[in-house]
Amino acid sequence: MCGICGTAGFTDKALLELMTGIISHRGPDDAGIYVASDVQVGLGNRRLGIIDLSPAGHMPMSNEDGSIWITQNGEIYNFPELREELLQYGHTFRSRSDTEVLIHGYEQWGLDLLPRLNGMFAFALLDRRENSHQRGPKLLLARDRFGIKPLYYWCKGDRLLFASEIKAILLSNDVRADLNLEALHRYLSFLWISGPSTLFSGVEQVPPGHYLAWSDHGEHKVVIEPYWQLRFNPDEAMQEENTAEELRSILQRAVKRHLISDVPVGVFLSGGLDSSTILALSADNSGSGRKAYTIAYRSEDAQLEQSGDDAKYARKVARQFHADYHEIEVAPDIADLLPTVVWHLDNPVADPAAIATYLISKAARPDLKVLLSGQGADEVFAGYRLHMAHRLAESVSHIPGSLRRQPGMAMLWLLQSLKDRIPGVRPGLLLAVHRFTEKILRNAEVPPEERYILSRSYSTEADLRELYSPGLRSELNKCTAAKEFREYFQDVAGQDFVNRMLYVDAKTFLPDLNLAYSDKLSSAASVEVRVPFLDNELIDFMARVPPSLKLRGLNGKYILRRAMSGIVPSEVLKRRKAGFGAPIRKWLRHDLRTLVDALLSEDVVRQRGLFDPVAIRKLVSDDRSGFRDNSYRIWGLVTLEIWQQTFLDKNVHSQDVPRTDSSVAV
Secondary structure (H helix, E strand, O other): OEEEEEEEOOOOHHHHHHHHHHOHHHOEOEEEEEEEOOOOEEEEEEEOOOOOOOHHHOOOEEOOOOOEEEEEEEEEOOHHHHHHHHHHOOOOOOOOOHHHHHHHHHHHHHHHHHHHOOEEEEEEEEEOOOOHHHOOOOEEEEEOOOOOOOOEEEEEOOEEEEEOOHHHHOOEOOOOOOEOHHHHHHHHHHOOOOOOEOOEOOEEEOOOOEEEEEOOOOOOOEEEEEOOOOOOOOOOOOOHHHHHHHHHHHHHHHHHHHOOOOOOEEEEOOOOHHHHHHHHHHHHOOOOOOEEEEEEEOOOOHHHOOOOOHHHHHHHHHHHOOOEEEEEEEOHHHHHHHHHHHHHHOOOOOOOHHHHHHHHHHHHOOOOOEEEOOOOHHHHHOOOHHHHHHHHHHHHOOOOHHHHHHHHHHHHHHHHHOOOOOOOOOHHHHHHHHHHHHHHHHHOOOOHHHHHHHHHOOOOHHHHHHHEOHHHHHHOOOOOOOHHHHHHHHHOOOOOHHHHHHHHHHHOHHHHHHHHHHHHHHHOOOOEEEOHHHOHHHHHHHOOOOHHHOOEOOEOOHHHHHHHEOOEOHHHHHOOOOOOOOOHHHHHHHHOHHHHHHHOOHHHHHHHOOEOHHHHHHHHHHHHHOOOOOHHHHHHHHHHHHHHHHHHOOOOOOOOOOOEOOOOOO
């Protein structure tokens, strides 16, 4: 893992120094800048040494004659194989790093290098060769298939800025930290922002599986194109037993690839199937004694959550595979970390799992630079509750609407009112059942695509209109939050709906929520997180697996459970899906009550001018009374206010970095 940044169309060494400085947490081991004034391109890098720790791995890195330069973030897991192939073509290497393989790979294959890469990466490659425009762009920005590594850019006229984090781009006086209102609408709907937009007007992302080509000639200086697309080609002839055996072998190879490192590698361990699989298979790769880290919460805090026993399962898995187990207990004073978390996120994500990621990474950092994560498994194997909800809703839709809307909803409200009175049952589990069932009953009659969108949403379009101030309501009158979702569903219109959901997951929820907070909050602690479930070989294989082996009845991750049967503990195989989050319901209603009242006070809300103070007050009071579970919506509003204070009010947390005028050439 590293941090990258750069400029095109102008050069400014002082700006590059500031940009690399503000992302120094991404790479505290080394720093480098390369300025090519003659071609008006500058590259910056902050390096976290993981493969080839010697000075030969320094970046920006060039080929032998200095005609190609690169700055990279990430890891290329198949670089040893690519290196051997390039040696056969006559290329020579000065380092053992994967970065140098990218340079020679581009010399050999040009843009055809990109589909060959199995890894997580965001890189910028400058091609200084004469007449290189006839073979490719002057500057190439590329991002891995699923967007595991972030890559942001700002472009105006012939001037381009790019970086691993938005805060680096904001250091240029060319860029204003203005609120993107359409992105705000999406954020308030889903509590994260689907790309390529960000909450900063004018700052966008290079989409996953795409490259951005910048040239200093021609009419179109910036072109963005895909080099890879997720495509499903299910083979209905695949047999369950053989598929499970083959999947197990592929998983073993994927984990082994992700263990390639010159420093020790640990594991995020939640006690669920995904992380337990990673630990089990890494133990098979001589990982006995591998460090594993788990978040735990006080039992009194977790009562309103669906699951409070992650640590119990994690301990069992750790014992079985002889892990060096570390458990981190989180208390409500975690709110003190919120400004730090928001500053590192750049683009706000209202998911408390971000805090857990940060704490685990901070705890691991004294001993480790690399952690393996189980992220991606739900999107590959159909493990989310909304995947199962689709099947349930299809059945419920046959029940007359009058029965669903009246007796059904009445029973749900009775269940919620009794949540604290049923002995031996966690109130949070009943709340989760209520939320899940209520969505199914409400959304049973709508088309499957819209049902998916409503399941991913925390606020409907109507909810948001009520929340907005008159001015914002007018401004966003024609804006719809789910436009991209509907377009992605159309991309795979002919597929089974299970695969269609997985496709939309992979285009939105995975890169813009899960992978986004995982990268930013692990990087904040100078730790690299790797995700073996997104390995190329595994993805290509699962694209052929029939949907019936992913979601069998109401059993998600069916084929993964079959593949890991007899390896991970049976209790883990049978365990229901539990989110990786934090007990925010208890915190918001009690320990963080003062914080909520301060950040969402009538004066603050009125001064911002975005929301109706009366509607905000009702949102909070309904949650505190137990009338509605608005906890995540409130968490999203609190996160948004801290984000506005941090970036729009120029109260940049952690580092008050001076700005520089990017018009000064070097």
